[in-house]
Amino acid sequence: MTDAFKNTPPAPEDKGAMTAENIGAALAGESQASQKYLAFADVADAEGYPNVARLFRAVAYAESMHARNHLSVLGKIGTTTENLKAAWGGETFEIDEMYPAYDAVAKLQENQSAQTSIRYALKAELDHQGIYDSTLKGVEGRNDLDAKPVRVCPICGHTVIGDAPDECPQCGTAAEYFREF
Numbered sequence: 001m002t003d004a005f006k007n008t009p010p011a012p013e014d015k016g017a018m019t020a021e022n023i024g025a026a027l028a029g030e031s032q033a034s035q036k037y038l039a040f041a042d043v044a045d046a047e048g049y050p051n052v053a054r055l056f057r058a059v060a061y062a063e064s065m066h067a068r069n070h071l072s073v074l075g076k077i078g079t080t081t082e083n084l085k086a087a088w089g090g091e092t093f094e095i096d097e098m099y100p101a102y103d104a105v106a107k108l109q110e111n112q113s114a115q116t117s118i119r120y121a122l123k124a125e126l127d128h129q130g131i132y133d134s135t136l137k138g139v140e141g142r143n144d145l146d147a148k149p150v151r152v153c154p155i156c157g158h159t160v161i162g163d164a165p166d167e168c169p170q171c172g173t174a175a176e177y178f179r180e181f
């Protein structure tokens with residue numbers, strides 16, 4: 001029998017400030033490409049090209065692996081405790097600084113769609129912040145999250161553990177459409 005496949009990214013290597021900047025830029029680009037291809041796949045499905053959709057999803061996966069490898073080189077993938085702290089920190093930055101500032105600019109510039117998109121994200125980041133916080137407390141005591149489903153609104157990203165609300169409080173989507181993880 002062959003050795004089990006180990007999905008190990010390149011190790012962190014802190015050598016060269018310019019390389020770190022370049023890999024950071026590549027991480028942003030690959031992450032965006034992956035997201036773009038997933039959105040393009042949904043369009044291809046809707047237009048009746050299921051195999052084009054499949055191609056976009058496959059390449060999105062490849063790009064997400066490129067992003068993951070770049071993240072690893074930058075030393076940004078830690079233990080689950082470290083990762084939960086980093087995840088909480090990212091959500092908190094978005095809630096406290098990024099989205100309020102972006103929302104103020106979108107209001108000033110009267111961009112209604114941007115305000116909607118920002119509101120959906122900001123409200124969902126609050127869900128994530130709270131869930132990461134309680135999950136971290138568990139993992140610090142070496143307890144896994146409990147086995148209840150995590151449910152996510154497919155429109156706004158509202159995230160709950162357990163039952164979905166009858167209607168999403170942010171966007172009105174019915175419980176039956178929530179995606180279960």
Ligand code: FE2
Nearest residue numbers: 030062063066
């Ligand atoms: Fe790529």
Ligand code: FE2
Nearest residue numbers: 091124125128
């Ligand atoms: Fe989030």
Ligand code: FE2
Nearest residue numbers: 153156168171
């Ligand atoms: Fe929603």
